[in-house]
Amino acid sequence: MTTPNAVLSNLGAIDAAHHIHPFSDMKKLNAAGTRIIQRGEGSHIFDNHGKKYLDAFAGLWCVNIGYGRREIADAVFAQMNELPYYNCFFGTTTPPTTLLAEKIVAHAGPNINHVFFTNSGSEATDTWFRMARVYWAHLGKPTKTMVIGRRNGYHGSTVAGASLGGMKYMHEQGALPIEGIHHIGQPYWYAEGGDLTPAEFGLKVARELEAKIDELGEDNVAAFVAEPIQGAGGVIVPPETYWPEIKRICAARNILLVADEVICGFGRTGSWFGHQHFGFEPDLAPVAKGLSSGYLPVGGVLVSDRVAKVITSTDFNHGYTYSGHPVCAVAAIENLRILEEEKLVERVRDDIGPYFAKSWSSLLDHDMIGEAQSVGLMGGLQMAFDKKTRQRFEKPDDVGTWVRNKCIEAGLIMRATGDRMLASPPLIITHEEVDFMTSTLRTALDAAWKELK
Numbered sequence: 001m002t003t004p005n006a007v008l009s010n011l012g013a014i015d016a017a018h019h020i021h022p023f024s025d026m027k028k029l030n031a032a033g034t035r036i037i038q039r040g041e042g043s044h045i046f047d048n049h050g051k052k053y054l055d056a057f058a059g060l061w062c063v064n065i066g067y068g069r070r071e072i073a074d075a076v077f078a079q080m081n082e083l084p085y086y087n088c089f090f091g092t093t094t095p096p097t098t099l100l101a102e103k104i105v106a107h108a109g110p111n112i113n114h115v116f117f118t119n120s121g122s123e124a125t126d127t128w129f130r131m132a133r134v135y136w137a138h139l140g141k142p143t144k145t146m147v148i149g150r151r152n153g154y155h156g157s158t159v160a161g162a163s164l165g166g167m168k169y170m171h172e173q174g175a176l177p178i179e180g181i182h183h184i185g186q187p188y189w190y191a192e193g194g195d196l197t198p199a200e201f202g203l204k205v206a207r208e209l210e211a212k213i214d215e216l217g218e219d220n221v222a223a224f225v226a227e228p229i230q231g232a233g234g235v236i237v238p239p240e241t242y243w244p245e246i247k248r249i250c251a252a253r254n255i256l257l258v259a260d261e262v263i264c265g266f267g268r269t270g271s272w273f274g275h276q277h278f279g280f281e282p283d284l285a286p287v288a289k290g291l292s293s294g295y296l297p298v299g300g301v302l303v304s305d306r307v308a309k310v311i312t313s314t315d316f317n318h319g320y321t322y323s324g325h326p327v328c329a330v331a332a333i334e335n336l337r338i339l340e341e342e343k344l345v346e347r348v349r350d351d352i353g354p355y356f357a358k359s360w361s362s363l364l365d366h367d368m369i370g371e372a373q374s375v376g377l378m379g380g381l382q383m384a385f386d387k388k389t390r391q392r393f394e395k396p397d398d399v400g401t402w403v404r405n406k407c408i409e410a411g412l413i414m415r416a417t418g419d420r421m422l423a424s425p426p427l428i429i430t431h432e433e434v435d436f437m438t439s440t441l442r443t444a445l446d447a448a449w450k451e452l453k
């Protein structure tokens with residue numbers, strides 16, 4: 001939409017008067033003024049003053065193929081004209097919906113052959129949560145209803161999503177988590193590993209799952225959910241001992257393993273899915289974001305044969321008006337075609353991922369940087385007051401926000417979670433753009449170290 005200039009110049013005031021932003025203190029936001037993003041091209045976005053930013057966060061971890069892809073706009077336009085909407089209830093489907101399901105499972109492992117469509121990651125979370133309970137009930141185990149998540153995990157903002165996530169500040173609002181949801185620790189070695197090696201710590205936190213199952217009773221637990229790499233919690237890459245042990249425990253205790261692929265899916269880690277990077281196969285896997293690169297809202301749940309066999313043998317009383325929306329499906333199909341034809345997943349694995357890792361970890365020589373983790377194009381950079389002792393800053397949020405704002409001023413969009421800087425750029429980011437990201441971040445860190453030390 002081209003907004004007339006007169007309206008544009010007044011947009012900040014209109015926004016302050018009428019728009020409640022997600023996850024925002026509106027009083028603070030309105031005092032600071034909102035940024036208005038008007039245009040995107042490649043890895044860059046432009047605000048209403050024409051200022052250019054390198055978007056090293058791909059919108060919200062989602063614009064994997066970059067901005068401005070005409071092919072998607074054209075495909076969406078054609079589908080809008082042919083059939084703008086039809087549902088998948090009452091025995092129907094539309095061609096793009098069905099073909100998208102086929103295209104998605106072609107990239108999953110041999111035991112994943114079904115998809116249930118949603119509009120978002122949060123709805124995908126609610127979907128698998130209900131599916132897991134229905135699964136066990138139909139196997140004659142109706143007491144297996146509890147689900148275990150992780151502290152500092154993120155699975156969405158619906159009631160089930162916010163409950164399954166382990167964000168304290170979300171639980172504090174609206175009396176969450178709901179009944180039947182429990183949490184164990186996270187594999188965040190830098191903050192919580194103490195004197196253990198990362199490998200020892202990985203095993204220790206994984207075994208909290210076993211202890212929690214014992215405490216709750218195996219016959220009461222339906223599933224365990226985790227992000228292959230914890231995203232919103234700070235891009236926490238688990239020690240290599242972690243996932244094999246989780247996989248062992250879920251199999252030994254007969255509970256479903258759910259991999260939340262909403263961020264990790266569709267190439268971000270250099271594999272099609274994060275679980276493939278870590279070498280395990282989940283029973284259920286919610287997806288969204290990179291499925292359409294954010295061009296239109298679409299998500300889903302990948303369902304393994306084990307679960308599909310049961311769910312498809314009964315009525316699953318669940319679904320959304322827009323489950324499998326044909327226009328969103330067309331956008332997703334076109335997005336997957338681009339990922340495939342431009343070999344963007346392979347590019348992350350073999351070229352830009354390793355380049356990013358080298359550039360990202362070059363920041364480790366900075367006085368303020370204690371750890372630089374990355375997998376593919378997903379990076380977490382740990383700031384520390386004293387990197388020798390892993391001592392953190394007193395007010396981690398303030399430090400992260402300070403550095404992030406400095407980056408934005410300099411034309412670089414990054415995110416901070418507490419005292420960790422997060423990057424998740426489009427998969428098409430160039431080597432030069434990665435260099436710009438790292439050098440801009442270094443300049444911001446230099447300024448922060450001077451100011452905050």
Ligand code: PMP
Nearest residue numbers: 120121122154155156260262263
């Ligand atoms: N799971 C994960 C791992 C996520 O990062 C997110 C969103 N950031 C969600 C679920 C929720 O997705 P949505 O915002 O599309 O509802």
